[in-house]
Amino acid sequence: MDFTNIAVAAGERWHRRAAVRTPNLERIRSGRAIEAESPERVQARLSRLAQAVQAGAPCATTAGGKATLTESIGLERVQGNPDFLDMNFVELALAVARFVGRINIRSALGRSIGYGTGFMVSPTLLLTNHHVLESAAVAAASEVEFDYQNDRSGRPLPVVGFALEPERFFMTSAELDFTLVAVAGRSARGVALDRYGWSRLIGTQGKVLLGESLNIVQHPRGEAKQLVLRSNELVDLFDDYAHYVTDTEPGSSGSPVFNDQWEVVALHHAGVPRRDSEGRLLTRDGSVWREGMDPDLIAWVANEGIRVSSLVRYIAAQDLPPAQAALRDDLLNLAPPSALDAAVAGEGSDSPAMPLAAPGGHAPVAGAGTATWTIPLTVTAQLGPVQQGVHPVMPGIAPVRMPAIAPALPPAPVIAPPAAGASPAVTRATGSATAPATAHAGPPPAMTVALAELARAAERPYYDARADKAARDAYYALFALPDDKAAAHAALHELLERTHTGRPAYAPARHLYPWVELRHTRGGDDILSIYSGAGMEAKALIEADFAIDEQRKRMRAAVALPRPGTAEAMPLDDDFLEATLPYNCEHVVPQSWFGKREPMRGDLHHLFACEMDCNSFRGNTPYFDFADFAEVIRNDCGKREPGKFEPGHGKGPVARATLYFLLRYPGLIDRTANEYQPDRIAILLAWHAADPVTEYERHRNAAIFETQGNRNPLIDFPEWAGRIDFTRGLGS
Numbered sequence: 067m068d069f070t071n072i073a074v075a076a077g078e079r080w081h082r083r084a085a086v087r088t089p090n091l092e093r094i095r096s097g098r099a100i101e102a103e104s105p106e107r108v109q110a111r112l113s114r115l116a117q118a119v120q121a122g123a124p125c126a127t128t129a130g131g132k133a134t135l136t137e138s139i140g141l142e143r144v145q146g147n148p149d150f151l152d153m154n155f156v157e158l159a160l161a162v163a164r165f166v167g168r169i170n171i172r173s174a175l176g177r178s179i180g181y182g183t184g185f186m187v188s189p190t191l192l193l194t195n196h197h198v199l200e201s202a203a204v205a206a207a208s209e210v211e212f213d214y215q216n217d218r219s220g221r222p223l224p225v226v227g228f229a230l231e232p233e234r235f236f237m238t239s240a241e242l243d244f245t246l247v248a249v250a251g252r253s254a255r256g257v258a259l260d261r262y263g264w265s266r267l268i269g270t271q272g273k274v275l276l277g278e279s280l281n282i283v284q285h286p287r288g289e290a291k292q293l294v295l296r297s298n299e300l301v302d303l304f305d306d307y308a309h310y311v312t313d314t315e316p317g318s319s320g321s322p323v324f325n326d327q328w329e330v331v332a333l334h335h336a337g338v339p340r341r342d343s344e345g346r347l348l349t350r351d352g353s354v355w356r357e358g359m360d361p362d363l364i365a366w367v368a369n370e371g372i373r374v375s376s377l378v379r380y381i382a383a384q385d386l387p388p389a390q391a392a393l394r395d396d397l398l399n400l401a402p403p404s405a406l407d408a409a410v411a412g413e414g415s416d417s418p419a420m421p422l423a424a425p426g427g428h429a430p431v432a433g434a435g436t437a438t439w440t441i442p443l444t445v446t447a448q449l450g451p452v453q454q455g456v457h458p459v460m461p462g463i464a465p466v467r468m469p470a471i472a473p474a475l476p477p478a479p480v481i482a483p484p485a486a487g488a489s490p491a492v493t494r495a496t497g498s499a500t501a502p503a504t505a506h507a508g509p510p511p512a513m514t515v516a517l518a519e520l521a522r523a524a525e526r527p528y529y530d531a532r533a534d535k536a537a538r539d540a541y542y543a544l545f546a547l548p549d550d551k552a553a554a555h556a557a558l559h560e561l562l563e564r565t566h567t568g569r570p571a572y573a574p575a576r577h578l579y580p581w582v583e584l585r586h587t588r589g590g591d592d593i594l595s596i597y598s599g600a601g602m603e604a605k606a607l608i609e610a611d612f613a614i615d616e617q618r619k620r621m622r623a624a625v626a627l628p629r630p631g632t633a634e635a636m637p638l639d640d641d642f643l644e645a646t647l648p649y650n651c652e653h654v655v656p657q658s659w660f661g662k663r664e665p666m667r668g669d670l671h672h673l674f675a676c677e678m679d680c681n682s683f684r685g686n687t688p689y690f691d692f693a694d695f696a697e698v699i700r701n702d703c704g705k706r707e708p709g710k711f712e713p714g715h716g717k718g719p720v721a722r723a724t725l726y727f728l729l730r731y732p733g734l735i736d737r738t739a740n741e742y743q744p745d746r747i748a749i750l751l752a753w754h755a756a757d758p759v760t761e762y763e764r765h766r767n768a769a770i771f772e773t774q775g776n777r778n779p780l781i782d783f784p785e786w787a788g789r790i791d792f793t794r795g796l797g798s
Contacts, residue, residue, distance in 0.1 A: 072197060072243065072335065072336045073336050073337055073338070073339050073364070074339070074347070075336075076307075076336040076337065076338045076339075076370040077338050077339040077340075077341055077347070078345075079307060079309075079338075079370070080302075080309060080338045080367070080368060080370070081341060081345065083302050083304060083309070086302070086304070087301060087302045087309070090102040090276055090301070090302070091301060094276060094277040094299075094301075099275065099276060099277035102275075102276045102277065103275050103276055107271065107272070107275060108275065110270075110271045110272030111272045111273075111274070111275050112272075113272060114270075114272035114273060115272075115327070154406075155326070157406060158328050158406065159281065159283075159293055159295060159328070161263070161406050162263075162265060162283065162322075162324065162328050163215075163283045163291060163293060164212070164262045164263055165185055165186040165212075165262040165263045165264050165265065166183060166184075166185045166283040166284070166285075166291065166321070166322060167183070167184055167185065167186075167192075167210040167211055167212040167214070167228075167262075167285075168181055168182075168183060168184075168210070168211045168214045168285040168288060168291070169181060169182040169183060169184045169194055169198055169199065169208060169209075169210055169211075169320060170208055170209050170210070170211055170227070171198065171199070171204065171208045172207045172208045172209070173207060174203075174207050175641055175645040176207070176645050177645055177682075177685060178682070178685060179685070180198075180288070180708060181285060181287070181288025181708075182194055182195060182198030182199075182285075182288075182319045182320040183198075183283075183284050183285045183318055183319065183320040183321040183334075184198070184199075184210055184320045185264075185265065185283070185320075185321075185322045185330075186249070186259075186262060186263065186264035186265070187246070187264055187265060187266065187267050187330075187397055188264055188266075188393070188396045188397040188400060189259075189260060189264060189396060189400070190234075190235070190248050190249060190251075190259075190393050190396065191235060191246050191247065191248060191249070191393060191394075191396075191397055192210055192230070192246070192247055192248075192249050193244060193245070193246055193267075193320070193322075193333060193377075194244070194245050194247075194319070194320030194333075195243050195244060195245065195319045195320045195333065195335045196238050196239060196240050196242075196243045196244055196245050197243060197319065197335070198245065198319050198320050199230075199238070199245040199247060200238065200240075200245070201238070202232035202233075202236045205230045205232040205236060205245070205247045206230065206231075206232050206233070208230055209227045209228060209229050209230060210227070210228050210230065210249060211225045211226065211227045211228075212225070212226045212227075212228070212262055213225055213226050214285065214290055214291055215290050215291035216290055222290070226253050226255070226257050227253055227254065228249050228250050228252075228253050228259060229249075229250040229254070230247050230248070230249060230250070231247070231248040231249065231250055232247050232248065234248035234389075234390075234393070235247065235248035235390050235393045235394075236248070237381065237384060237386075237390075237394075239380060242306060242372050242376060242377060242380055243333075243335045243336075243372060244333055244335075244372060244377055244380075246381065246397075248393065263402065263403060264402050265322065265328075265329075265330050265402060266330075266397075266400070266401065266402050267330060267374050267377060267378050267381075267397060267398075268329055268330070268374060268378070269374065269375050269378030269379065269382070269398075270375070271375065273325055273329050273331045273374070274300055274303075274308075274325045274331045275300070276300055276301065276302070276303060277299065277300065277301075278299070278300050278325065278326070279296040279297070279298060279299060279300075279326060280296075280298035280299070280300055280310050280323050280324065280325065280331065280332075281293070281294065281295050281296060281298065281323070281324040281325075281326070281328075282294040282298060282318070282321050282322070282323055282324070282334060283321060283322060283324070284318035284321035284334070285318065285321075286318050287318075287707045287708065288707075288708075296326070298310050298311065298323075299311050301368065303373070305376075306372055306373055306376040307370055307371070307372065307373060308323070308331065308332045308370070308371045308372075308373055309338065309368050309369070309370055310323070310332075310368060310369055310371065311367075311368050311369070318334055319334065319335055319336070320333065320334065320335070321333075321334040322334070323371045330374050331371075331373070331374055332371030332372060332373055332374060333371055333372045333374070333377065334369060334370075334371045335370060335371060335372055336369070336370045337364075337366040337368075337369050337370070338366060338367050338368040338369060338370055339355075339364045339365065339366060339367070340364075340365040340366065340367045342354065347364055348364070348365050349363040349364060349365060350363060350364075350365045352365075358738075358739070358743075359739075360709070360739055360743075360745075378398070381394060381397065381398070382394075382398060509612070510612060510615075512573070512575075512576055512612070513575070513608060513609070513612040515576065516575055516576045516579070516580050516608045516612075517580075517605065517608060519580040519581060520579070520580040520581070520604055520605060520608065523580060523581050523584060526581075528584070528586045528761075528765055529586070529761050529764055529765040529768065530768075531764070533768075534764060534767075534768045537768065537771060538777065538782050541565070541771070541777055541782075542782070545557070545561055547786060547789060549789075551789060551790055551791035552791045552794055554786075554789055554790045554791070555729065555732070555790050555791050555792065555794040555795065556794070558729045558779055558790065559729050559730065559732055559795075561776075562726075562729055562730045562776045562777075562779075563730065563776075565775045565776040565777075566665065566669075566730070566774055566775060566776040567774070567775040567776075568773050568774040568775050569664065569665040569668065569669075569774065570668045570670070570773060570774070571664060571667075571668045572664070572667040572668040572673075573668070574611060574649055574650075574651040574673060574675070575607065575608045575611035575612055575649070577668070577670060577773065578651065578670060578673050578675065579593065579604045579607045579608050579611075579675060580604065580608065581769050582670055582766055582769045582770055582773075583604070583674065583675045583766070584604060584765070585762055586761060586762065586765070591603060592604050593607060593675045594675070594715075595650075595675060595676050595677045595680060595715075596652055596654075596674035596675060596676050596680075596713070596715065596716040596719065596720065597652070597676055597677075597680040597683075597684065597702075597703045597704055597713040597714055597715060597716060598677060598680050598702035598703050598714055598715060599702070599714065599715035599716070600677060600702065602650070602675060602677075607650055607675060610650060611649045611650065611651075614647050614648075614649060617647055618643045618644075618647050621638060621643060621647070622637055622638050622643065641662075648678055648681060648682070650675060650676060650677060650678055650681070651673055651674070651675060651676060651681070652673070652674050652675075652676035652680070652681050652684070653667070653672060653673060654672045654673075654674065654720045654723045654724050654727070655672050655723075655724060655727045655734075655735060656685075656686035658686050659686065659734065659735060659736070659741055660731070660734045666727075666731055666734065669727075669730070669774070670766075670770045670773060670774060671723055671726045671727070671730070671770055671774075671776075671778050672723040672724065672726065672727050674716070674719070674720070674723070677703075679703065680702070680703035680704075683703045683704070683706060684703065684704070684706065684711045684713070685706075685711075687706060687709060687710060687711040688709065688710070688711065688740070688741055688742050688746055689711055689712065689713070689720065689721070689724070689746065689749060689750065689753075690707075690709075690710035690711060690712055690746065690749065691712055691749045691752070691753070692705055692707075692710070692712050702714050709739055709740065717753040717756070717757050718753055718754060718756070718757025718758065718759070718760075718763075719757075719762075719763055720753075721749075721750040721751070721753035721754045721757070722754055722759070722763070722778060722780040722781060723778070724742075724750055725750055725751075725754065725780050725787070725792055726778045726779075726780060727795070728747075728792045728794075728795030728796070729779070729790070729792070729795060730776075731795070732794060732795040732796075732797075733795070733796075733797040733798075734797065735795065735796055735797060736796070736797045736798070737793075737796040737797060737798060741796075742796060743796075744793045744796075747792050747793055747796075750792075751787055751788075751792075754780060754784070754787055755787070758784065759780075759781050759784055763781050764781060766781075767781045767782065
């Protein structure tokens with residue numbers, strides 16, 4: 067389902083309700099909120115609140131410390147008067163937040179393709195939006211991640227991922243935009259699901275009235291868990307929908323919307339876009355938003371949730387097989403444990419999933435002879451040896467186990483050597499790289515050649531400016547850049563294609579690390595990861611990538627997929643193996659955009675050394691420039707939002723590499739929001755201008771020229787950038 071269509075429908079409902087909502091808002095703003103509701107709904111709310119007060123639930127109080135029921139729900143509130151909450155309101159907020167998780171939406175190959183939010187509504191079932199998990203197949207490939215948040219010291223907790231099990235239970239509705247799916251009882255590391263608790267969906271009326279404050283627990287834009295407390299005001303309630311003004315962001319789809327007693331009143335699912343008098347969507351600057359423009363430009367006036375009462379009616383009415391009906395009945399009938407009791411029990415667990423942070427980084431004792439530190443350390447996990455069992459992402463595939471990584475301080479970037487049978491990965495831990503274990507007696511011949519070339523590099527001049535100038539002059543001797551920008555693009559394309567005589571197949575350990583990617587250093591960290599700037603050793607990178615080749619061979623021999631509809635098995639394909647065991651290499655133009663075809667795949671001009679975690683973090687997202695990047699950078703790799711990625715380092719080099727690709731391979735990058743539209747080309751040109759060509763790039767250009775026969779004109783003549791129409795390189 068297209069999320070833009072969902073938002074448009076929400077906007078239409080908002081527009082249709084204006085005649086009802088506007089006078090109600092006037093009553094609420096003037097302190098006459100009770101007049102905006104029917105007597106029946108007011109009585110239902112008072113009755114429910116009386117039960118909550120008797121049970122000790124938090125409610126608002128006046129400055130004098132006493133509260134009547136009408137005051138506590140704002141029926142006679144005077145604008146500007148402060149209201150206060152008991153301290154257990156915050157404690158309950160933290161407690162219920164435990165069972166809210168980030169949905170990591172994955173492709174069939176295990177790649178992250180998006181994020182949403184979901185929350186437990188029974189001991190087994192998780193609730194999110196239909197547009198987050200729209201089918202059982204998508205759910206089977208995805209997982210829910212709990213504890214993706216920071217501890218009281220601002221440090222990240224270990225994330226605990228649970229597989230989704232749609233074969234046990236899956237119910238979805240596009241009309242109500244919800245999905246219910248079963249969650250595995252234990253994580254891959256053995257953490258029990260019941261330690262997080264859950265919240266019951268209550269179908270009866272009386273949970274909230276117009277003008278009341280709402281609270282949302284969410285993973286905005288797929289980021290760490292956040293709370294939005296009491297800054298959300300319910301402004302309309304009708305049919306299956308609730309409208310409220312809140313601070314939710316894209317990525318919060320599937321979040322629970324709570325009242326002040328921490329009962330779920332709605333399932334958040336869409337923003338309400340601003341419209342003009344003709345019903346057209348507007349951007350933040352007031353102009354008309356048109357199809358094909360970036361959805362993030364839309365101006366939002368409110369948000370829309372699906373009412374819990376509507377969800378309960380739908381869920382209760384479905385005819386289900388006995389096993390699924392039993393799980394549905396648990397949702398409808400079981401009473402959840404106290405959220406505070408569940409939180410205390412969960413934090414008291416000796417599970418390694420959620421170590422309690424100790425002030426100053428001291429190690430709390432986790433068990434006899436063991437201890438856990440929470441320290442600011444970024445680690446790329448290594449894949450362990452293949453085990454028998456069920457893969458948490460794809461049924462029929464054996465799971466890969468994660469060995470413990472013992473960090474040393476202070477952290478310094480290196481290449482972590484793999485354990486026997488494990489794939490190597492770039493980590494943030496100290497140590498030295500050693501040759502990984504392989505399946506044969508000696509190193510493969512290709513690795514011997516690569517290491518020999520790396521050894522020769524120490525004897526070569528890193529960059530001979532005079533020789534490179536002579537080579538450059540000879541390369542462009544018969545070329546004149548046309549004055550017309552479109553003609554300039556065509557002429558450069560012809561030159562780059564004609565001279566691209568050497569076309570090495572994609573093999574970064576052989577063609578990239580030994581010489582092209584080297585920095586002007588000798589020994590130690592002689593390569594820098596393009597997005598994070600972390601130092602890496604070329605020798606260790608070469609050994610790591612060849613070890614990955616060996617691991618792929620072992621996985622191909624040991625693991626098979628069931629052939630759909632038959633009892634036969636089929637071997638793992640190259641796409642799955644590459645997604646599971648990637649190289650430490652980045653294509654600045656993602657391989658999926660050109661179908662992993664050669665010569666694009668092996669074209670060294672757009673290949674860079676890159677840690678696996680940064681490679682995965684970016685995925686196939688096009689580049690973007692965030693106005694608030696410095697304040698909200700997520701990690702060393704950069705910042706990412708749906709359809710947007712800004713690297714932490716290397717903007718100039720990746721911009722010039724992408725612009726080269728537009729010259730060399732016109733039509734292979736689509737003119738879409740998922741790839742590049744003309745406004746994104748302007749971002750690349752701005753990065754090119756702001757981050758000038760360095761000796762490292764000139765060295766790369768000269769080294770690639772030796773191998774491929776063509777050059778990057780943006781490195782040779784940076785001033786040409788303004789004389790070329792790069793949009794001519796975009797496809798339809």
